[in-house]
Amino acid sequence: MTTLESKVGQEPRTAVWLAGTAAFLVAWGLIYAQLQPFSKWAVGLLPLESGSHAAEAIEFFVYDTPKVLMLLTLVVFGMGVLRSWFSPERTRALLAGRREGVGNVAAAGLGILTPFCSCSAVPLFIGFVSAGVPLGVTFSFLIAAPMINEVALGLLFVLLGWKVALAYLGFGLGIAIVAGWVIGRFHLEGWLQDWVRNVRSSAAEIPSSTVTLVDRLRAGIEAVVDIVGRVWIWVIAGIAVGAFIHGYVPADLLASIMGRDAWWSVPAAVLLGIPMYSNAAGIIPVVEALIGKGAALGTVLAFMISVIALSAPELIILHKVLTPRLIAVFVAVVAAGILAVGFLFNALFT
């Protein structure tokens, strides 16, 4: 891209990609606009009494399935493109010199933006700690990364509005910053597995190959194939559960269990959420249906966040680098943060 020659050589390809992306976005918009009339028409064809439990449930399912999958595709594509500007190596270099405090804030923010797959979580953790990133700052990163899930954020924005999405982002960042800071205050470096403390690492000089606009768009498509390809089944399962709740669960029953007046529902939701393992994409349709039935927002979000952020498989992976004591502290601090968020949301949103 530095010489004029190579620029000219790339232009036609870039133009084709840009045109393709634009065409995709237009087609997306046109199809999306037709979803509601289409689902009404399709459900109308079924021999169902309108307003019945079954009709309500099926309508929810037929409309929400394509809607959520389409939104998911768009959000994941956008995030894939955005993330092509960030790499874990760069993030580590950014965080290595930071003091705690500022470092926790930066780490939580970068935790949302830095792409890494779950099999990279352990090398990432070791890489950060061995390069001199403080333990508390590393934890801010590790907590923010799964908790503020970009898929959840995007879907909340579209299904429940910008206020809810913004509140989720703000409180998620808050938990990651404060929890990381608290863990840092405890000075628990000695509670890492022994071998982790002995790892010495050099900063790798990775020759940066030029990343073109086409590469970034391609990264977006790869993210869609990878993430949507993996979670679509969870999405459909989540919508089926949501449809059942929407059609059959009586609103007053749900309000009495998950409503604002039941104070114990927040801790119960967190306890219920930790052992469950699902996916943000599968939980959001359930969240949508629950809120539609009068569940309190704080309770539902506390459940959602504890499902996403504190999953058993993740804790098992972390066991390779953290001693059980340190894992217990991690779980306790994050759970306390989620509880606080749940109560705060219930107090703020009526």
Added chain:
Amino acid sequence: MKDVKVLGPGCKRCVTTAEMVQGEADRLGVAVTIEKVTDYAAIAGYGIVSTPGIVIDGKVVHAGGLPKAEDIAHWLA
């Protein structure tokens, strides 16, 4: 003989990366030895944080995600 190390705990991407390097080496007629490094301490020792990573003749050339075929060809040249 090029000495190639593919760094990663053994997830699918790491396997695919090793296959891509072998395929590209075969295509170009470059002799390579490919070694998979799965030990976390060894991976961290190379200074990379995201896997799969590629080290050729002791030099880190790539980290994070699948490499591009044209880049592999360039590294092996």
